[in-house]
Amino acid sequence: MKTEKIVEKILLIFALSATLVIFLIIIFLFKEGLPILKKEGLGFILGKIWNPGKEIYGALTFIAGSLSVTFLALLIAVPLGVSCALFLAEIAPKRAESLFRPVIELLAGIPSVVYGMFGLIVIVRFIKVSFDIPTGETVLACSIVLAVMILPIIISVSEDAIKSVPRIYKEGSFALGATHWQTMKRVILPTASSGITASIILAMGRAIGETMAVVLVLGNVEMIPKSILNPAEALTSVILLEMGEASVGGSHYEALFAVGIILFIIVMILNIISMKIGVRKK
Amino acid sequence: MKNKYVYALLWASTIVTAMILIFILGFVVLKGSSALSVEFLIDIPRRGGEAGGIFPAILGTFYLVIIALVVAVPLGVGGALYLVEFQKENIITKIIRFGADTLNAVPSIIFGLFGFAFLVYYLKLGVCILSGGVTLAFMVLPTILRTSEEALRAVPGWDKEGSYALGATKLQTIKNIVLPQSLSGIITGIVLSIGRAAGETAPIIFTAAILNPVLPESVFDPTMSLPSHLYTLVSESTPEKLVNAYGTALVLIILVLITTYSAMLFRKYFTRHVRR
Numbered sequence: 043m044k045t046e047k048i049v050e051k052i053l054l055i056f057a058l059s060a061t062l063v064i065f066l067i068i069i070f071l072f073k074e075g076l077p078i079l080k081k082e083g084l085g086f087i088l089g090k091i092w093n094p095g096k097e098i099y100g101a102l103t104f105i106a107g108s109l110s111v112t113f114l115a116l117l118i119a120v121p122l123g124v125s126c127a128l129f130l131a132e133i134a135p136k137r138a139e140s141l142f143r144p145v146i147e148l149l150a151g152i153p154s155v156v157y158g159m160f161g162l163i164v165i166v167r168f169i170k171v172s173f174d175i176p177t178g179e180t181v182l183a184c185s186i187v188l189a190v191m192i193l194p195i196i197i198s199v200s201e202d203a204i205k206s207v208p209r210i211y212k213e214g215s216f217a218l219g220a221t222h223w224q225t226m227k228r229v230i231l232p233t234a235s236s237g238i239t240a241s242i243i244l245a246m247g248r249a250i251g252e253t254m255a256v257v258l259v260l261g262n263v264e265m266i267p268k269s270i271l272n273p274a275e276a277l278t279s280v281i282l283l284e285m286g287e288a289s290v291g292g293s294h295y296e297a298l299f300a301v302g303i304i305l306f307i308i309v310m311i312l313n314i315i316s317m318k319i320g321v322r323k324k
Numbered sequence: 325m326k327n328k329y330v331y332a333l334l335w336a337s338t339i340v341t342a343m344i345l346i347f348i349l350g351f352v353v354l355k356g357s358s359a360l361s362v363e364f365l366i367d368i369p370r371r372g373g374e375a376g377g378i379f380p381a382i383l384g385t386f387y388l389v390i391i392a393l394v395v396a397v398p399l400g401v402g403g404a405l406y407l408v409e410f411q412k413e414n415i416i417t418k419i420i421r422f423g424a425d426t427l428n429a430v431p432s433i434i435f436g437l438f439g440f441a442f443l444v445y446y447l448k449l450g451v452c453i454l455s456g457g458v459t460l461a462f463m464v465l466p467t468i469l470r471t472s473e474e475a476l477r478a479v480p481g482w483d484k485e486g487s488y489a490l491g492a493t494k495l496q497t498i499k500n501i502v503l504p505q506s507l508s509g510i511i512t513g514i515v516l517s518i519g520r521a522a523g524e525t526a527p528i529i530f531t532a533a534i535l536n537p538v539l540p541e542s543v544f545d546p547t548m549s550l551p552s553h554l555y556t557l558v559s560e561s562t563p564e565k566l567v568n569a570y571g572t573a574l575v576l577i578i579l580v581l582i583t584t585y586s587a588m589l590f591r592k593y594f595t596r597h598v599r600r
Contacts, residue, residue: 057403061423125337153523223330251431313429
């Protein structure tokens with residue numbers, strides 16, 4: 043069949059388009075950002091001063107900002123998310139489950155700029171008032187917003203992992219007289235731990251890559267935060283805020299793409315780790 | 325004994341999570357409904373967004389989503405067809421899946437940088453609807469590819485074999501058996517992508533968005549959009565702008581509610597009628 047072969051070739055090209063886009067992204071990020079990374083060397087990652095006017099580019103404050111909000115967000119979201127996953131997989135009555143499913147989907151569907159608005163108006167103000175500090179735009183505020191944003195991914199991926207624990211393991215544990223909690227603690231959670239870890243790493247990648255919510259609630263002050271009540275600036279924020287001022291091809295423009303390269307590499311490493319440890323059957 | 329406390333704790337976590345959602349939605353709905361009116365939907369923004377409406381932003385988001393779908397749906401569904409109907413598991417399918425999964429993990433701001441460097445600057449398309457729409461298409465492509473693949477795989481083998489037994493060719497079988505049966509599953513992914521593309525801000529801020537309330541005349545014009553307009557209003561944060569920000573956020577949330585709900589309906593229909 044001639045037409046069939048032609049269709050097959052066209053569909054192959056379509057199928058490879060995502061891979062092609064990934065290649066193009068890598069090529070263009072490095073084309074624009076690599077020159078300055080080469081010039082500045084390790085100083086780009088370890089330097090604390092970012093002054094485009096004087097062409098000094100050190101991204102350490104942004105790396106510190108991104109990492110601190112990400113870890114604090116995980117600290118909040120992981121216990122909550124894994125508990126929800128255990129609830130859904132182990133004890134939820136059918137009705138509660140069917141009520142809770144849409145909650146996860148909607149939390150995942152709310153645009154990040156809306157989360158940012160909510161964070162700025164509600165959480166930032168709340169933190170400003172309750173800690174009596176000059177500005178509520180802090181690492182803490184940002185972490186809370188990010189925690190909510192990554193909850194859906196932790197819940198759904200962890201739930202899959204918990205549900206794929208073979209029934210026999212559970213029944214064996216019950217047969218030995220263990221209670222449901224003992225079974226969860228000793229059998230279910232350890233067996234599902236690689237899937238749960240994968241969900242956490244995946245969530246970490248999402249949090250580091252989040253832009254709009256972070257830029258609205260983190261304060262965008264170039265400093266390494268000393269406390270969770272300090273403002274900071276993230277890798278994503280500096281790109282968003284400064285791209286408009288950078289002239290194409292200039293050193294500032296290149297430096298922003300170099301920040302993009304750092305971000306891209308961090309997220310890709312996390313993604314590959316989560317793919318490797320979370321190898322789901324099928 | 326201890327069991328009881330653990331049950332209570334798990335119930336509590338779930339209820340807290342649900343409350344968070346209700347709180348956020350309640351906030352946007354309560355604050356936004358006072359700003360929302362017919363004028364708000366059909367008027368252009370006036371005085372830098374302090375007064376007037378958001379019509380150009382609604383129109384812009386509509387155009388951006390259409391472009392994104394026109395590009396991503398054929399690529400995603402076609403790619404999925406290739407994976408399911410034309411190729412056995414081998415190195416090529418591995419590469420295709422790895423590419424899609426990797427693309428899915430790329431942060432939205434990186435899409436923005438890429439869209440600017442590649443589409444706006446290198447291909448000289450300029451800051452316009454086409455650049456923004458194609459950037460969004462790249463973003464939602466993995467979702468469409470993977471959900472379509474899942475839908476196509478769910479079509480029972482005996483239906484296809486029946487079609488072949490009647491002498492149908494592969495293309496006829498795909499057209500008459502495979503696609504109709506998996507349609508609702510494929511639509512699920514497309515509908516989810518609409519919600520996601522409409523709400524994304526970072527990818528279009530460098531590639532398509534402007535602040536002036538000008539109505540675009542072609543895909544080569546820049547445009548306002550709902551999320552970028554919302555971002556501008558919120559970051560400037562004057563009381564008048566915030567009122568309009570709440571209204572804009574409510575429009576976005578309504579859009580997300582509609583797409584999420586219809587995606588759930590399509591998925592339910594699909595699991596009930598196709599996966600027997």
